[in-house]
Amino acid sequence: MAERAAKSKKFITKVMFLAAVARPRYDAHKKQMFDGKIGIWPFVEEVAAVRSSKNRPKGTLELTTQSVNADVYQDMVMNEVVPAIQVKMPRGVVVKLQQDNASPHRCVTTELIARHGVDSIEVANQPPNSPDFNVLDLGFFNSIQSLQQQKVARSIGELIAAVEEAFYELPVTILGKTFITLQKVMELSMGCSGGNTYTMPHMSKNARIKDLPSFNVECDATIYAGALDSLNCQNQV
Numbered sequence: 001m002a003e004r005a006a007k008s009k010k011f012i013t014k015v016m017f018l019a020a021v022a023r024p025r026y027d028a029h030k031k032q033m034f035d036g037k038i039g040i041w042p043f044v045e046e047v048a049a050v051r052s053s054k055n056r057p058k059g060t061l062e063l064t065t066q067s068v069n070a071d072v073y074q075d076m077v078m079n080e081v082v083p084a085i086q087v088k089m090p091r092g093v094v095v096k097l098q099q100d101n102a103s104p105h106r107c108v109t110t111e112l113i114a115r116h117g118v119d120s121i122e123v124a125n126q127p128p129n130s131p132d133f134n135v136l137d138l139g140f141f142n143s144i145q146s147l148q149q150q151k152v153a154r155s156i157g158e159l160i161a162a163v164e165e166a167f168y169e170l171p172v173t174i175l176g177k178t179f180i181t182l183q184k185v186m187e188l189s190m191g192c193s194g195g196n197t198y199t200m201p202h203m204s205k206n207a208r209i210k211d212l213p214s215f216n217v218e219c220d221a222t223i224y225a226g227a228l229d230s231l232n233c234q235n236q237v
Contacts, residue, residue: 013065019136027090035172039088046064048061063156096124100125110122132189181205184203190227191223
C-alpha cells in the first residue's frame, strides 16, 4: 500500500505581499524625519466557506490567498500604493516608482497613473535578471522575514499581522543602509558593463557613515568613464 502524506495542521499557506519603500530623509514640510516606509499589503481576499466545520458555519467569510494577475496587481497599485505615496512622501518631488519587470506588472505605467489625475509619479521597470537593483530583494525583505519569524502565527490573518508588525518595527537605519548598498551595487555593475559578476560589497557602514540620510557613494572616476565609453559605443552601433 502506498504511503500517504498530509500537511501539518500548523502549516499556513504562503501569502504574497506588495511592499513600497523610499530612502529615509528629512521632510521639510512636516518638519520631521520620513522613515521611508510607504506600506506593505497582502494579496488576499475574503471568500465564503463552502462547508461547515467545527470552527465555523458554512458561509462564514474567510481570508484566502489571491492569485496575482495584471488586473489584481493594477488594482493594488492604483488603490493602495499610489494613495499611500501621495500621503507619505515628502512634497515637491517627482517620485520614481520602480517595479519588478514581470509581465503582469507592466500594465502599470506613467501614462496610466497620469490618467487617474496623478502627474507626480513616474513608473520605471527594473532591469531583467537584476534582483540586486532594488532594496527589497537586496536585503530589506530578509530583515522583515527574520523579525516576522520570531512571532507566532496560526492563521493567514495572524501571519499578515505579524508581517505588517515586522515591517513597521524594523529600524529605519536598516532601510537607510540598504539604499547605500544599492548605490554601491550600481557602481559595481557599471564596472562589469552592466552585468552581475561582482561580489557583494562589505562597506563597514556602522563605522564609516555618521549620517545615513545624507550619505552618498562616490562613484570611482575610472568606472564612470568606462561606463560612458561603453554606452557611447553601443549608441554608435
